[in-house]
Amino acid sequence: MLLEVRDLRVEFRTREGVAHAVNGVTYQVDAGETLAVLGESGSGKSVTAQAVMGILDMPPGRITGGEILFRGQDLLKLKEDERRRIRGAEMAMIFQDALSALNPVLTVGDQLAEMFVVHRGTSRKDARARAVELMDRVRIPAAAQRVRDYPHQFSGGMRQRIMIAMALALEPALVIADEPTTALDVTVQAQVMDLLAELRREYRMGLVLITHDLGVVADVADRIAVMYAGRIVESAPVHDLYKAPAHPYTRGLLDSIPRLDLKGRELYAIKGLPPSLTRIPPGCAFHPRCPMARDVCRTDPPPLYEVDQRRGSACHFWRECLDG
């Protein structure tokens, strides 16, 4: 297994008290596999990713439990210099906002070349050539000229391609993409997502794709992990989950996607709001919003029940949910 997150817990000290952002997240990603991590804003998707990458703000953040195994080795036990090496060469992250992730005062060519110079000891001249190759690879027109341009001279979609090029430069085994297309127009979103999917196949890397858009994951992901209030509430192969969700929250998300065949029908919206992370409801955190909630849900937190070998649901009544 490439990446195994086990029972990860992260909290933040805030003025309102301790925010329980990640409350026992467990997920796995294999080489060549794409895991989509889905959930509403504030559900802990980015914090989990930052903990995996080793870029969590500590303080105010604190990892209070769990393991992050990368090729079997617990990253949380490594020294900072070992983590930094892994972060550069073996795992990389793509962020939502390329403009703030790229250095504004360096040409994109210099930034790409730097990766090879620093991590591989490549000569400046060869590194430049590699930078052009990479820009070509992510389909930036006239790459040989454009290596001399600065980030602000590119469109949003092109900048996102450059960030993808940076992330893939050293051919990492694992890439985490945190809402990589959210800031882009819909048509450009699809192009960037296709490119990412294609490169993932070519490099056989594991990809964690964070998104709150259930619509985009169907085509690109193998598995989905749905997060709610800092926990995985359902984890399943994409097609199984689309066919029949095993958690009422997933069902709510699916029912709120606009569908062409049901045009004109009013869209369903999950009632209420996600809980404050300083006061997560007891029992099942979803119970105040759940149409299926019963007494036991208010007191007993559901474990991640095994639905089948490849599927889990943190709902006491997953069977009923699955049956529709």
Ligand SMILES: Nc1ncnc2c1ncn2[C@@H]1O[C@H](COP(=O)(O)OP(=O)(O)OP(=O)(O)O)[C@@H](O)[C@H]1O
């Ligand atoms: N630097 C921080 N300081 C304090 N609290 C934080 C910090 N970063 C995250 N949190 C807390 O962790 C929670 C989860 O944040 P996270 O960024 O993981 O959400 P997310 O699922 O990625 O949401 P989004 O879809 O909006 O990106 C936040 O609601 C916030 O309470």
Ligand code: SF4
């Ligand atoms: S455990 Fe209860 S409240 Fe939670 S999702 Fe299942 S039915 Fe709803």
Ligand SMILES: [Mg+2]
């Ligand atoms: Mg986020």
